[in-house]
Amino acid sequence: MSKIVFFDIDGTLLDHEKNIPDSTKKAVELLKENGIYVAIATGRAPFMVENVRKMLGIDSFVSFNGSYVVFENKVIYKNPLHEAKEKELADLAASRGTPLVFMNEKTMKASVKFHPYIQESLATMKYTHPDFDPSFHLRHETYQDLLFCKEEEQKIYEERFPEFRFVRWHPYSMDVVPEGGSKAEGIRQLLSKLGFQLEDAFAFGDGLNDVEMIQAVGTGVAMGNAVDAVKAHADLITKDVAEGGVYYGLKELGLI
Structure with a gap:
């Protein structure tokens, strides 16, 4: 076997x-x-x-x-992220000043030009700050987002978006994947x-x-x-x- x-x-x-x-x-x-x-x-x-x-x-x-x-x-x-719900997530994050990184199988793009949370989190994997492209998720099928916020803010997003699962991997960052x-x-x-x-x-x-x-x-x-x-x-x-x-x-x- x-x-x-x-x-x-x-x-x-x-x-x-x-x-x-x-x-x-x-x-x-x-x-x-x-x-x-x-x-x-x-x-x-x-x-x-x-x-x-x-x-x-x-x-x-x-x-x-x-x-x-x-x-x-x-x-x-x-199993890509739900397109409409991802847009809602991006809109809420933008309104709160919370940066996102959108990811597909080939690349990743940031919702902001620069943010220290993105820089510090990705540096632990030896990656630099991604290029700025706030509408990337509207033009491409994405499979995971990175949401950059402190742990005390996590519940806000979890309660608002039951369609997503938020998996923390850094004090400043969470993976956002489909629920389940x-x-x-x-x-x-x-x-x-x-x-x-x-x-x-x-x-x-x-x-x-x-x-x-x-x-x-x-x-x-x-x-x-x-x-x-x-x-x-x-x-x-x-x-x-x-x-x-x-x-x-x-x-x-x-x-x-």
Whole structure:
């Protein structure tokens, strides 16, 4: 029976300096040699994971927290944001002075020319402030927005827009995805369409948006550097990403 392993990127495939440890590169090669499928599961957009995918030779991924799924370079599932509701969200954000970044599979554009929250949040992923294009979402199908506000403002948007799910990943930023959207849902779509069994799916993660993924698959692995919520639901807690956590975890599972 085919097995598949899903990896988060930041804090899982990428270490604290945003580099791929040599042990992780070796682990991914060994998985492939053993006939095990390898996929990425990320909140990032497809264009943001190209370098990682190329370095590791990975052609399958769940992106935008489950809203855009690709298997071996073929799109198999898409769940874009509701166009009219996204416009309402953008209008409310603009009225409150809250910046947004609109994202599709190819690029991202900002609703404002510059904002320090955007700059600081994206810098943690080594991205610069996107170009200004406040009407991008009106001309393109988008799969995820980034909403930049402090945690105390989050409830305002959650109550106004039940059609969306707001997933905080930074003190100043949230992912905005369709309600019901998650890495777990993207994984379920992939497994269902390709005939994989849930018990033969494994996932490694470290952040809050990995909790559902860790719970959904047959075997969930928390990195040693994972937040407590991920560790609480994991079947295995491996070492820190900087200490060969991916390699060690796969060894413990008998996959390499």
